[in-house]
Amino acid sequence: MYGIIEGISINEYIATWNNIIANCSYDNTYKMAWAKALVELCVLNTDLKDKSINQYNSKETITFTFEEIAELYLKYYWNQTIYFDLVQGSNLTKLPVIIQHVKKLINEYKLIAGNNPKKYEKIDFKALGLEKSYKNTIKKISNVLPENVAWRFKKLNKNTYEIYELNREKRTVSFKLEDSMILNKYSDLMFQIINYRWTQMLEGFNLSPRISSKVKVSDQSEIKRNSLNKFKKFLDCEFEDENRYCFYSNEELSDGLTSIDHVIPWSFMYSDDIWNLVYCNRCINSSKSNKTPAENTIEKLEDRNILLLKKLENSIYSTSKITKELNLAIKKDYVRKFWIASKG
Template identity: 55%
Template structure:
């Protein structure tokens, strides 16, 4: 294991805790590293507290709105960040006039006229991260690990270029460490079952799958000669061997969205199972969605949903989110 990753491993698995702040902080930094290009030519990579806070909000939102998980051992004094997020969730329910939970990635706070509440929540999260989290994460047994530099006044985290690329290359391993440690913490705070699934904000109870044939008319728009081709191998598909696949597996999404659906051979669908796709498949799906939108009729529900998925970068956002 790389020495730099060993430091992260030690900090994540051996940290002391009275809440789960260190887990959201570390997970956000790793997720931001995934978005850094391998070709970046800067010696120092800067992550902004604003971006970190938005990711922390996403993690806590998805765990709280679905499962209301307790994030500290003191029931009378829950973490400040969690209180702010629960307040935002209350405003969200009021604006929707419904208590139906929705994943953070699918919410348009601007359209709900909640952008001020959202931005206020982000600012409050930043305040807590600066005060209590960013510097404490680096300390273990009175030793301070030199894994990044901080400017709390400006709200910046500074990484050496190679360190960020090392985080990116080892992101899957680090996400595993973080989720494992987070699960351990939550099991000490909650009596709720299946904590490990809820760390990733997914639950399979009472979720039914439906036929995907209704999407054929849209997916067919990509094939002017009516010869359907497999998204993965590029070969033509016989009708008897046709399957519609969720590129990001259904077991992660629990929803059927045009932006995530492609044609493929039945055997390739089965072989892929519920594994997350490689980045090259994600890039091809993004390009497919751009081309598909150009071929669809405007002013329809499906057009609007696909357009929103492109504008909000759903493919990359969900893929990175589920990697963690």
């Protein structure tokens, strides 16, 4: 029997996974991390690459431990949290337990490495003296998995779908070899389905923009930030004496201490917008981290934007795209709206 997903003919096993993912109940994103980890483990298993779908023993199985799954949980949640601090559950007063463990490790990392975020895959926890904390985090996450998500994922509308076998005593998940090969074969499609559903969940938990882009980029090998140098000629129009001044302290800035800052944190906006960019002292920028600005800072930014728009409209940049974007942002009250949203 075959199902159809976006015009692609697939077998019944994948259709069952799609049905579970699309219709599962949830109060956090654990189920999507679970699904993604199982598919990724099937992709990473080199034995599956050496077999064709017709060269298997029907009794053969492939088994993954909860610790292997937990390590991927840590990777997913680390990357989504350290860069974007995405809320992963509906209870705003109490974080999901796994997220608590991940954030604790992130905080330990920041005490040693500073506030500059880094992809999970590029961190050497042993070299940082965090190997013990890292292993403890994996263990704690693995202990949460059998409590609910491991067996609940298979249940939908009072039905249980035997898409894998659980062994709580051995702390393992086993697949028929054929099924794991199917997940491997359709992994690209599965990752799209999972990320789409994960994004839907996150949109219900978060007010921040560009959720889909944040989920997608978290899977990439590197999260790059664009150069802000192209905004300098526009920001310079604010000042009449050809000097630059720190938005926060009003001090004159030397070239060596000048940086451009996102007033509403980049981790929330995930975009570079003239109405949210200011000159500031490099030291202040480094110390700000991802803190939500106070209301008086927002009021100051609103005043700055009105002034900057007047200056741009009387400059050679009067018809530029940047000037039009700033004008629209003022009319739509973007600064205050996004600031309120960033407060959660």
